[in-house]
Amino acid sequence: MELRINQKAYQVDADADTPLLWVIRDDLGLTGTKYGCGLAQCGACSVLVDGNVVRSCVTPVAGVVGREITTIEAIEEDEVGKRVVATWVEQQVAQCGYCQSGQVMAATALLKHTRAPSKAQIDAAMVNLCRCGTYNAIHAAVDALAKQEGA
């Protein structure tokens, strides 16, 4: 099957029910997208599919054929994603960093849909788990992005 990932076409030989996550990681070698739970619990595997944030560990690859997939590797090619990364660095969000690919994807998706999200909208969208407890930094970073946009 053919997948469109980060604006490139890839031929992939995978069973229809293979999670997109493992196609991305093992077949394509894009390891920025992380495996955390395999059960849609943590969000470390978040990618964008047609601009919406999706947990790739529970996304059978057959379902995303013909759709535009964006992984963390290409996030800075997106205007919003680039700003998110810059703010993530500026606000020093990451600790161990393992969940942060997913957090950046979730923030990018939120800001692409809602340019200046309210605090409640941020809380509603930023639900990925972080064992290091960077939640306040994440919220502050998204809030800063929202304020940039709102100003």
Place this chain on the structure above:
Amino acid sequence: MNNRRFARTAGWLALPCLVAAGLLAWYVTREPATPFAQAPATATFEPALVSRGEYVARLSDCVACHSLPGKAPFAGGLEMATPLGAIHATNITPDKTTGIGSYSLADFDRAVRHGVAPGGRRLYPAMPYPSYVKLSDDDVKALYAFFMQGVQPANQANIPSDIPWPLNMRWPIALWNGVFAPTATYAAKPNQDALWNRGAYIVQGPGHCGSCHTPRGLAFNEKALDESGAPFLAGALLDGWYAPSLRQDPNTGLGRWDEAQIVQFLKTGRNAHAVVYGSMTEAFNNSTQFMQDDDLAAIARYLKSLPGDPQRDGTPWQYQAAATNPDAPGAHTYATRCASCHGLDGKGQPDWMPPLAGATSALAKESASAINITLNGSQRVVAAGVPDAYRMPAFREQLTDQQIAEVLSYVRGTWGNNGGAVDVKAVGKLRGHTDPASSSPIILHMR
């Protein structure tokens, strides 16, 4: 697991309190007639017969109750909790002292088809003999051959029931049998073709589908045992799961499924409409996936012939795009906990993650299945020896009763679903007497 046969047994356990004494002792201890009364004892059986018997055992799903994971096949032990005490499935291996090794074919037949053990002791109708009575003589013979020769004897004593005297007296069951248990094997309907008749035979007989899917009367009798009764397979609540209608009801039954989809569901555990879950996972893992394709086709043919009931089922469901209101109670929980798999649009990712839009669990008045799977997650579906790629997580440790009631009310009231709101108390009740599903595959072996 402990509760799963509760409803099936509770009726008879209550019965001793209800019946008057004075009925004739011979009636309650007499041995039912069997065509094998004069059959000579057989020392060895043809492998083909044993193998045929093994298939009948698959059709009948004997293993689900009579085996425990990791233990000797058919050595018994599954606990069935009842309000009066626990009973346990028995050892049906050919062990001479603790199993059924000393049963003659006639003894075996009386037990399987009539619920009477040697000596006239009545079995609790947790053993579905009111369905097994329809087994053909040939299938009973084959089944006997399998249990005598295909199963390894296991010396494991049966666990006595906890039910105290006098409620543990078995003779009143004979009276119940007299009223509710048929005595005849399946008779083919001459006005139907062979495929239909084969399907009817499996569904009513060995498959004992009605045990779960047919509603029960006051004495916990199945309200109908074949297509002549409208309640047959019309859907029933049992042990914390709502076994949906298998009739042509578009909402709560199989009205929107075609025959191929029924076959696919029973063979692979999934189709575009649904994935097996709850008690059906056990039926699938242990029984339906092992059925031959022509038998599955027969079942599908037969089930498609059972008319629905528009009055009971309501207006046929049609998908309605949700007017997304992220502030609706349950909407946020749905978006963050459910949508990754089932989709913001409720359409799921068929055939792996089932749609919730149009799902029986979201259209049936009974909310038990929706609550139970949300609290406890799904058991692993093991198809052709391979566990599923995706499973439903358990949310009991993450969501409160209130949150579960809200998110399920949202699911049951969106995308055209009209199952109705979920009561927070119902969630609390199920939470109290259910356990989370194991995330490890559970495989029951027959040999």
Place this chain on the structure above:
Amino acid sequence: MNILDELLDAPVNLSRRRFLASTAVGALVIGFGLPLGSGRVQAATTAERGTQVPAFLEIRPDGTVRLLSPFMEGGQGTHTAMAQIVGEELDADPATFIVEAAPPGEAYVVMENGMRITGGSMSVRMSYPTMRRLGALARAMLLQAGAKQLGVPVGELTTQPGRVVHAASGRSLGYGELASSALNMPVPDPASITLRDPSQFRWIGKPVKRLDAYDKSTGKALYSIDLKVDNMLHAAVQHAPRLGMTVGSLRNQAQVEGMKGVHSVHVLPGAVAVVAERWWHAKRAVEAVQVDWQEAAADSTLRVMPADFSSDKHFEFLAAQQGPARDDENEGDVAAALKGAKTQVEATYHNQYLNHGQLEPPSALARFNPDGTLDIWLPNQAPDMFRADVAKRTGLDPAQINLHSPLLGGFFGRHFLYDSANPYPQAIALAKAVGRPVKLIWSREEEFLRDVLRPVAVVKFRAALDDKGLPVAIEAVSATEGPTEALAGKQGDKIDPTALEGLSGKSYAIPNKRIAQIYVKGAPMLGYWRSVGNSLNDFFYESFLDELADKGKQDPYELRLHLLRDNPRLTTLLQAAVELSGGWKRGPFTAEDGSRRARGVAMASPFGSHTAAIAEVSIENGKVRVHDIWQAIDPGSIVNPAIVEAQVNGAVALGLSQTLLEEAVYVDGKPRARNYDLYPILAPAQMARVHVRVVESGEKMGGIGEPPLPAVAPAVANAVAQLTGQRVRSLPLSRHTFS
């Protein structure tokens, strides 16, 4: 191994990107000029520790400094801190550093306690002077080289960040230009080195940006689980449902071998493995293996998990233990004080088992090389111990083992050497069996099955109050097994300090006290968990102290001040926390949003630091909601205030997680949770606002990563008690109902 080998052997996706970037290998060797030759490192092992500059530092021509850190980076910011410390004395901006974990070896054993581990919140505080000196030694060598190259006396030279400067002539040379000659020079006598006056620090003590922030925000950071080498196969395992059980037979081996992508099926001790071309294939196939598991043999060397073990029953068992107990602290005469006291108070507390739940599932990549050496990449907090263990298991000489320590996707104590809880023995066995490199990843479910647990304790307190209601005696007898005891499998000659820390070591002036342990070996394998003994014991002690305050009609804040009246350091700290929170306001009170709230206070002194925390809570739908945590921490002095604040946030999050919801429940010898669904960890919506004040008392430097955790649970529990009148004596709070 020379540098060329090292580069060629690196994982194909971990090839020192910045150094390699489109440069020919031949140029690299010249470009480096400063090989990290292990021969050189080993030749120098007689030197004083932490002085072998070439073992730690490479400076490339563009002035970039590569530092091999003795410590693992797992989010705590130690790599950045090391760059700050070394850079300060080297006179190089930390932003020009690339920091990686050093290989095993004597050269890197730099901690003042003679160890090299990343744990116990020890990295910075135990290596601070040594790592400063290392930077200063390197600077001296650059100055020497500069003097030679410029032909001037070294005394005329100074440095500015990244450059050697000859002020008199206006000439200067970048470190990169001098590196190859400088680092080949003999290391100066450490005694000849003068360190920078702290008042002149440019980077130490400043909120220097983390070096890994960009890579970690763009998916470029590589963890063990991400690595890949040529010709590599993937593996997954299915573990025995209970530790100690062994593989009997495989019922369907042929079927599994025939599954798509499967290379081979292997029986390992207590596990079955499938090796495949893709991890997903391996994982699905190994789940399909039907194993007849056998009960553990009587002589099993593992800690065998019994089939009837239940964590809830274990709490009852611990509570029923009467002794014998061993005293850890015994001052005054507790028995007499109790006897003569006006008021006696007794209470029994217990805590829960916990999983580590670090987000990166464990993995290991093993490769046997044609020359018989072994390369192994694996998450670890103690590379020398791991290498020694690999040597023991393989029979290889340690010199034949190249052990690599990638970034850790969280650790919290998970990556110490736990015999039954690490994937690398399996990865090594599989690589050997298949003759190709193998990367083994434990699925989240297998990780929950084999993770070592945070210990549990049942603590029985007795205390005496005088006629003013002030405590005069306290006794705590803990029925427990410490993690170090669990690793040893027995009680040692001395009490396991990790069992009682937090009950022991309290600073309150209570004249009669006894802290004792009843050693009770349990069933699950135990390990270290962030804040270790303090994570439970401060909850017990500080909650019980509030009970004493209540019983004696004392305000808990005032009581603590009273008990610390002769301890200015802790008095200052406690007052700082209260001041940070806007003044002591115990409540209950009505907040602006209309909710009823209360505050609780607690203190802890873990890992060489001291903390005071205040929590504000309310009850929402029967559950405890923590709104704010104010925490003051005195670690003596600090290196990076921004990272300290981040660590306080992280420790508070984990502290709240264990307080509110986490619990590893065992039933029938098996963990009920095999993933985050049944083992929820703190979610964003459950996080509190965190307010931090760092108090630098100037005392001996203490830890940062763990100390801010232990005071969280008792501060929350004390607030809940004040709000609801319900005294919580066990965790997590989700087991309790509040109204």
